[in-house]
Ligand SMILES: Nc1nc2c(c(=O)[nH]1)N[C@H]1C(S)=C(S)[C@@H](COP(=O)(O)OP(=O)(O)OC[C@H]3O[C@@H](n4cnc5c(N)ncnc54)[C@H](O)[C@@H]3O)O[C@H]1N2
């Protein structure tokens with residue numbers, strides 16, 4: 314089973330990688346999954362576009378008015394200090410097509426979105442001119458300087474010209490893209506098939522929600538954290554539940570994961586304890602590309618391919634550490650972008666900022682540290698971050714109260730209060 318996967322890209326799977334090396338190793342290993350499907354636009358939110366959407370029409374299709382007012386030819390604009398009187402010869406609503414030509418000195422009452430008659434290029438909003446009646450006819454009086462030639466007119470094709478790409482392949486569709494595609498008259502799109510990701514927790518001490526908590530046991534929280542994180546990415550989750558620290562049970566569950574999913578996330582059992590079997594199983598069913606990263610939390614994090622079987626691509630295993638904070642931090646540091654890449658989506662790293670750090674942080678160079686922080690606006694209007702209290706890798710509350718990870722790079726030493734630090738925003742700012 315292992316032979317088909319070839320040697321590890323690393324000299325030794327036992328080496329400690331830096332966070333950057335680990336991210337690069339994962340990015341270099343992954344190939345996007347194959348398979349597309351056509352879905353109705355109203356079911357396409359969050360799906361990944363497989364082909365670019367090309368505009369079949371000009372948007373807008375015609376020059377049209379951006380205001381409720383009066384359309385006229387800019388050659389009729391009054392000179393400085395003068396006024397122009399223009400006769401209103403027709404009325405146009407959105408959806409009307411102009412029928413009669415407008416003579417010089419004439420104008421058209423026009424509503425927002427209505428097609429501009431040919432020869433007219435400028436619209437004055439109604440509140441910027443005066444309407445008068447002469448001999449029972451409507452006229453407007455236009456003062457100099459209230460509008461410039463071409464103002465308040467939207468040009469045909471100014472949003473999108475026919476034949477131009479409207480949305481690139483790989484874009485995960487958001488409400489704005491759904492509207493843009495609809496504006497082109499396109500009712501269905503070709504999207505990537507949804508990435509399937511299997512997830513399970515390992516540990517004899519774990520109990521499922523609803524089960525009694527036996528002495529010495531804890532509830533399985535990681536699976537719920539990870540399933541939430543996966544749902545946010547729009548992948549299809551295959552929940553394989555809880556697995557005991559038993560090599561045979563672990564092997565059976567990994568084999569099932571390989572059969573049912575494109576990638577596998579496990580939590581727990583990656584360190585060096587007597588009950589930590591995940592790495593040995595990865596070596597047996599595939600290959601360990603690395604399993605130690607110079608970071609805190611998240612040092613034991615294993616990555617490598619599980620052989621996919623006859624003609625099938627490998628199923629990548631992301632074996633996350635059991636400590637709950639380490640599990641979510643490694644998801645953000647390694648798994649999130651990897652799954653975007655695997656699903657054929659544009660890779661969108663978490664938004665990164667440099668902000669003032671209000672909490673002094675002790676650190677030694679030689680590993681990357683991810684502390685949990687709250688980024689907020691400070692009294693002087695700038696952005697700053699303070700830590701969320703105790704930072705132990707088992708203290709999930711530190712993560713729940715945070716909206717950002719303070720990322721102290723590999724070479725960084727201690728940080729004094731007031732220094733600038735890098736933060737990754739993982740949940741917006743409110
Ligand atoms: N001698 C060493 N011991 C440890 C090292 C080390 O380098 N040398 N690394 C420590 C670090 S750092 C971490 S992180 C953990 C990782 O451990 P495992 O991935 O093997 O995870 P477990 O041993 O299964 O569990 C660790 C911890 O997390 C709790 N846990 C596990 N799964 C869940 C879950 N689904 N929900 C909630 N909590 C969970 C588990 O009960 C343990 O308390 O290893 C250190 N040890």
Ligand code: MOO
Nearest residue numbers: 610611612639706
């Ligand atoms: O790195 Mo462990 O992930 O510190 O708890």
Ligand SMILES: [Mg+2]
Nearest residue numbers: 582584586589
């Ligand atoms: Mg362990």
